[in-house]
Each structure stands twice: as structure tokens, then as C-alpha cells.
Amino acid sequence: MERPEELPPRRFDAWRRRSAIGAIATGVALGLKEIFEPTTNEPVITAEAPGEPPDAENRLRVILDPDDPSKSVAILPHKAGGAES
Numbered sequence: 102m103e104r105p106e107e108l109p110p111r112r113f114d115a116w117r118r119r120s121a122i123g124a125i126a127t128g129v130a131l132g133l134k135e136i137f138e139p140t141t142n143e144p145v146i147t148a149e150a151p152g153e154p155p156d157a158e159n160r161l162r163v164i165l166d167p168d169d170p171s172k173s174v175a176i177l178p179h180k181a182g183g184a185e186s
Contacts, residue, residue: 166172
């Protein structure tokens, strides 16, 4: 009895490798498989950083209120060396 890795190739496999239509059909099938059954599970690496970023005072800050969007605020920083009002 032959093991699965020693079986002769099937006719479909040969057609798939030798013909242009077989190559296109294989590509489409593999693309659909990747869309509907993704196999990559990439690990997510996160780490907490204490404190504020070093340039926090120079960045745009947005504070959103999910309960009342009219209370959301955007804070624009003053530019260094610019005219102040």
C-alpha cells in the first residue's frame, strides 16, 4: 500500500500546472480561499508606556464625548515662536 505522499499525481493536478486556464483557476481559487478562510494569525504585541509623549504639548488633542457629541473638543497647540493672541 502506498502512502499519500507517494501517490502518483492526479490528471487534474497535471492540467492545473500545465495549462493557462488551470493556472488562472487555481489562482482565483487560492485568492477566494485567502479571503474567506484567512490562515494567518499574527500575534499582536502591545506595551503600556507611562506618562505623556515627549511632544504632547505640540500635538493636536481631540477629546470625544460618546454620550453627547456636541461636547467633543479639539485643542490646537500654539506654534513655538508664532504670534500669540
